[in-house]
Amino acid sequence: MHVRDLPVSATVREQYRASGIEELYPPQAAAVEAGVTRGENVVAAIPTASGKTLIAELAMLTADGPALYIVPLRALAREKYESFAALPGVSVGISTGDFDSPAEALGEEDVVVATAEKVDSAIRNGASWVEALACVVVDEVHLLGRARRGPTLEITLATLQRRAPGVQIVALSATVDNPDAIAAWLDAELVESTWRPVSLRRGVYVDGDVDFDDGSTLAVDAPPPGPAGDRDTEVTAALVADTVDDGGQCLAFVRSRREAESLAARLAEEPALRDRYGDSGDADPEGSHDTDPPGPRLAERVRERGGTETGRRLAAAVESGVGFHHAGLASDHRALVESAYRDRTLGVICATPTLAAGVNVPARRVVVRDLERYTGEEMTPLPTLEVHQMCGRAGRPHLDPYGEAILVAADPAAVRERYVDAGPEAIESQLTEREALRTHVLSVVASGFADSKRGVLNLLDATFFAFQSPDVDLSGLVDGVAATLSEMGLLAVGGATNAEGATADTGTLGGALSATDLGATVSRQYVRPETGARLVDAIRTIESMSDENVTPLTALGAVCATPDTRGTYLGNRERAAIYRYATRHAAEFTTAPDEADDFESWLCAVKLARILLEWTQGADREALVDQYRIGPGDLESHVERATWLLGAADALADTLNAETSVFEAAREELDASADADAERRRRP
Ligand code: ADP
CATH class of the missing domain: 1.10.3380.30 (Sec63 N-terminal domain-like fold)
Known part of the structure; x- marks a missing residue:
């Protein structure tokens, strides 16, 4: 399908063409066929870089009214905001800050970009723009399976469908095991594909070679024998140096902040990186820097943004074109690392897994050095979906001939089976986690959505949880949760409402439910x-x-x-x-x-x-x-x-x-x- 056939304005079509989009990618064409421009609900479960943004834009631009784009992370909100704001004739608002303001002004915009928490909060605070929505796009809908975010997302979607009847829902997902369940829940057409614009091969390091899933192998300059941890680091360094030598960029994933920083320090010693980015270097991979090496200039900018120990370590590493990225980094340093990587003044970022789900930082080669994480008690393997997300970052459209993702581990056979041969996990609702249910039962009552146990159950019936587990008796769960909320003085059972808490009759939960003044405040302030x-x-x-x-x-x-x-x-x-x-x-x-x-x-x-x-x-x-x-x-x-x-x-x-x-x-x-x-x- 060609861009000229799309039912969007001529200026938008022109802009797409100007940015190199002529023919739709196959998953995009499939989404159009599924009715994404005709107001149909669509779930698109497709790989990274297969063009989800365009699918979202087509839905929002053809919707019969304002649209909402729900992102999982604030960093992504900014990125999407900028990309939608660049569309001709489209006004865009963003809502990610205060948890507790209804942000009425957002009602003026064609498109609002917001985090799920912010949307949930807007609903609780009675924001009227929510009711006017014609289209809701949910990015990274597979996060339904996450403990905290998932329940918020499914309640938000269930509520939005009630508040704005007939609203079009477009859900974008990574490839997961059960996208059909998500589609059936949302009453949506499913577009499922593994198509990628740049081919990706995934491999596992075994004794001096990487064995790829397409049957090819890559010899790695043999690192010195040593303890497994050191060996994995040396293999990672060799793989990164190889790509950088070749003019490409890498992402290296490790399990913790400390590991990200120490790997960065190690990589900064690699001649390949020092030569290209450091003081002895004279050009960047594309030759766009004329004389000055980029590393020292970037280091200066890092130092200008603060001199903490972490900042000093970052400055030292970027001298050689190596960055690191984790949640402990100051936000302006994090943003600088991301933008420098996109400008190609960094050759590699050593990152914790959060980067895989975050902003757009594609690489020619992704190396995953750590496939286990310390959970506070023990080391556990990373979920397959998470590792797939990291691997999916490999292969930059228009820039790389192919992408490569390489897993380095002590037990290559087990790793191959788990992360290369096997598919990702199914997404399971986490709604019945007690704390989540408590939060959301209070909020649906406090925001006037339900005034009885029956009303609460009606809403819960529209959640992904109820869809996945039709046989579970939610009624008993709701009784328990309502009783606890009543003991906390937040919910009144049988109608009593006062600031001192409920005069609860917790035995008869068939009756009316209402939030006490305290409960209403708790819900509006968006605290648990x-x-x-x-x-x-x-x-x-x-x-x-x-x-x-x-x-x-x-x-x-x-x-x-x-x-x-x-x-x-x-x-x-x-x-x-x-x-x-x-x-x-x-x-x-x-x-x-x-x-x-x-x-x-x-x-x-x-x-x-x-x-x-x-x-x-x-x-x-x-x-x-x-x-x-x-x-x-x-x-x-x-x-x-x-x-x-x-x-x-x-x-x-x-x-x-x-x-x-x-x-x-x-x-x-x-x-x-x-x-x-x-x-x-x-x-x-
Ligand atoms: P993701 O699925 O990861 O959200 P994006 O929507 O960001 O992927 O698209 C990845 C890149 O591919 C972007 O640079 C985008 O401009 C480009 N792109 C998207 N659709 C097409 C197309 N049909 N033809 C050419 N390039 C495209």
């Missing part, structure tokens, strides 16, 4: 019920504390002890120091160690509260990051979460008519430090 309950306890404790003990540390300690706070790590050496700090400030905290469910997480909450307090007191980012051994990216996300949770705590205090303003005050301090930090960083 458990977080809401803990904050309510903290607020009540604060009311009984004497004024001089209620300090910013009190507020920070309370929000850091909720399950919506991301945990932090406590090193052995700092444990005693944090305990001493906690003892010194015991009167300011709302919980004592002996009241905590778990001493270790209590100490972690104290540590986090201390970091945030020192941050508001003007400690600089470098000092905090180095002293508490967290990544600069962690500091950013802790500050952001705490800001959100302090706002939620303040709203709950209002609902309870509590006098305290300590949460609002702490939130203002965090905002002020964020402004001061941005100002410091703007200065040369």
